Amino acid sequence: xxxxxxxxxxxxAAGLMLFSSLGWSAPVKYQIDTKGMHASINFKIQHLGYxxxxxxxxxxDGNFTYDKEKVSNSQVNVTIDxxxxxxxxxxxxKHLRSDDFLDVxxxxxxTFVSSSIKKTADNTLNIKGNLxxxxxxxxxxxxxxxxxxxxxxxxxxxxxFSGTTLIKLADYGITYNLGPAxxxxxxxxxxxxxxx
Amino acid sequence: MKLTNxxxxxxxxxxxxxxxxxxxxIGLFTLGLWMVDLSFYSPWYHDAPxxxxxxxxxxxxxxxLRLIWRWSNPIPQEVSGQVPFLNWVAHSVHILxxxxxxxxxxxGYLISTAEGHGIEVFNWFTLPAVGLKIEEQADTAGEIxxxxxxxxxxxxxxxxxxxxxxxxxxxxxxxxRMLTPRD
Numbered sequence: 001x002x003x004x005x006x007x008x009x010x011x012x013a014a015g016l017m018l019f020s021s022l023g024w025s026a027p028v029k030y031q032i033d034t035k036g037m038h039a040s041i042n043f044k045i046q047h048l049g050y051x052x053x054x055x056x057x058x059x060x061d062g063n064f065t066y067d068k069e070k071v072s073n074s075q076v077n078v079t080i081d082x083x084x085x086x087x088x089x090x091x092x093x094k095h096l097r098s099d100d101f102l103d104v105x106x107x108x109x110x111t112f113v114s115s116s117i118k119k120t121a122d123n124t125l126n127i128k129g130n131l132x133x134x135x136x137x138x139x140x141x142x143x144x145x146x147x148x149x150x151x152x153x154x155x156x157x158x159x160x161f162s163g164t165t166l167i168k169l170a171d172y173g174i175t176y177n178l179g180p181a182x183x184x185x186x187x188x189x190x191x192x193x194x195x196x
Numbered sequence: 197m198k199l200t201n202x203x204x205x206x207x208x209x210x211x212x213x214x215x216x217x218x219x220x221x222i223g224l225f226t227l228g229l230w231m232v233d234l235s236f237y238s239p240w241y242h243d244a245p246x247x248x249x250x251x252x253x254x255x256x257x258x259x260x261l262r263l264i265w266r267w268s269n270p271i272p273q274e275v276s277g278q279v280p281f282l283n284w285v286a287h288s289v290h291i292l293x294x295x296x297x298x299x300x301x302x303x304g305y306l307i308s309t310a311e312g313h314g315i316e317v318f319n320w321f322t323l324p325a326v327g328l329k330i331e332e333q334a335d336t337a338g339e340i341x342x343x344x345x346x347x348x349x350x351x352x353x354x355x356x357x358x359x360x361x362x363x364x365x366x367x368x369x370x371x372x373r374m375l376t377p378r379d
Contacts, residue, residue, distance in 0.1 A: 083332065090310035091245065094334040178236055 027067040027074065030159055030193025034061055038160070038192035041080060049181030055087035055096075062112075064193055066159055068149075071119040076127065078189070080110040100176045107135050115139075127163065136172040140165050142189070152194075160192035198377040201269040205377045210269070213262040214374060218352075220255045221297065224248060225349050249308060250317045256301035263294060275368045286358065289351055296348040303341040310334035 032039050042056045062078035082104045085096045097104045114129035127142040142163040149159035165187050169175070200207040206214075231244035238244075274283045308315050309325035310333040316322050330336070362370035 086311075088311060090308055090313065090334045093311065094307065094338060097335060176236070 026069075027065040028159075029065050029196045030063060031196055032060075032062045032064070032078070033158070033192045033194050034059075038158075038190075040190045041078070042188045042190075043185050044188070045178070045185045046181040048179055053087065055085060057081065057084050058086050059084035062191070063196075064161075064191070066149075066193070071117055071125060074114075074117045074125075076112070076114045076117070076129070076191075078112045078191070080112075082108055082110055101174055102134060107133075110134075112140075112142075125161070125163075131167065133167070134172045134174055138167075138171055140167060144189075157195035158192055159195070160190070162191075163189045201272060203270050204272055206272055206373055207269070207377050209265055210262075211374060211377065213258060213265065217255060217258055217262065217297070220251060220258070221348065221352070224252055224255065225345055227251075228345060246316070249304070249315050250320075252301060252304050253315060253317045253323055256298065259294065259297045259301070272373065275362070275370050275373075277366075277368070289355055292351060293348070293355075296344055296351070300341060300344045300348065303337045303344060306330070306337035307334050307341060310337070 039060075040056055041060050042054060044052045044054045047053045057080045059081035060078060062076065064076035065074055067073035082102045083097060085093055085102060085104075087093055087096065096102055099106070110131070110133040112129055112131050114127050116128045118126045118128075120126050123146040125144040125146065127144050128139065129142070130137050131140045142165040144161050144163035147160040147162055150157070152158050166184055167187065168184050169178075170183065198205070198207045199209045201210055227244060227248050231240065231248060234241050234244060274286075305315065305323070306328065309328075310330075312325050312327055314322040314324040359371045359374070362368050363372070
């Protein structure tokens, strides 16, 4: 045991050095880059079963923490301004904001708060959490992919993810009849965060 | 055919424009109230708003013609034997109609063009969007459009009742001279 005891301060020192050098890999907080708009919240829904209608929310905000060593320490929060729904058609968007759909005067925001994040493979994640939409909160799962991370050319550090999920409109009390092919909406999120 | 106004009488142009716009406005009001509640599966879901917008654009065009006609023609004198105050009220309501119809046109236009797309008038031409970007433009313009429409119909009811009162109670020419230029 003696040799070990003699070495232990060195081991400790080496361990400390390693730990501090890995300090950046502890959970890191990122702000979603909505200023530079390197992020988008898109959705698509079938039109009559014949084609895809796509749209997006122009205004949203959020942040995430990401721990690449221990992904389960990660967390993501997104808040969407429901008034900013945009399908590139003024009358349809007006209709979507009305009480037939999003009822934005009553429910001006939709939120997603993650409850657990699991690494499923290299660069793929399963994100569980609660989506609050139209005043209804329900658990959803987002299949996400890490696109990349690293220094940007302007002195910052960024990480970006992409995720998809599917929700049934009726689950959120949105029951306007768009036909059987249009019961579900697919969401696609692209979120780039700037390290805080 | 007497097309122009005289000091005593409305010509056919004024009469024609009056009734064309009157019928058009009542039609648009009814169509507008009905179309906003159509279901996605109604055969009129797309056609009703398209007709509403096309007729609306044309009607505003006729209203502009009517204003030009009014400014370039004599305005017949009031039917004699009226209280000056009531003449003033009637005149003010007429001016209000011009303002309301134009404001209805502008507010309707601002709903449909809120995202930069023009308005198709039948299959004839497209009225381009001016590219205004007002915050919550479509929703605010929609609210204003709705209340202007009800205000217009309210005053139009009073206007019609007043005309009937002139015809049946006062037994004067007020209503008749809006039907024909002849004596």
